[in-house]
Amino acid sequence: MKSLLSFVLATVILVSAITAAANCRGEAQIIAQTGSILKKTYQSCVLQILPASIVQYNMSGVCPLDLDTVLAEGVNVGIKDGHDCGLEPGSSISGILYIDALGQVSLER
Secondary structure (H helix, E strand, O other): HHHHHHHHHHHHHHHHHHHHHHHHOEEEEEEEEEEEEEEOOOOOOOEEEEEHHHOOOOOOOOOOOHHHHHHHHOOOEEEOOOEEEEEOOOEEEEEEEOOOOOOOOEOOO
């Protein structure tokens, strides 16, 4: 009976870990300044992150988002008023970065 309970518990833990890994898209906490606009559409605005301005960058221990990815791809800061970037170049950002459903690095504010 004890071994069956151990087996069931181990199976539940394994399934939970596999499910979490499958849903992992990457997360990190950042405090930095934005650089130039890399890409702007009616749905998104992607700003460069200035590497020298990074005050804090903490990758999630469970689902890490690599800094090199953020620096290479920039950060989607969203659109306001239907056509303006959610933040302007040179703005300070502080928040959680994550990979959104479209595969973009986005800022959750």
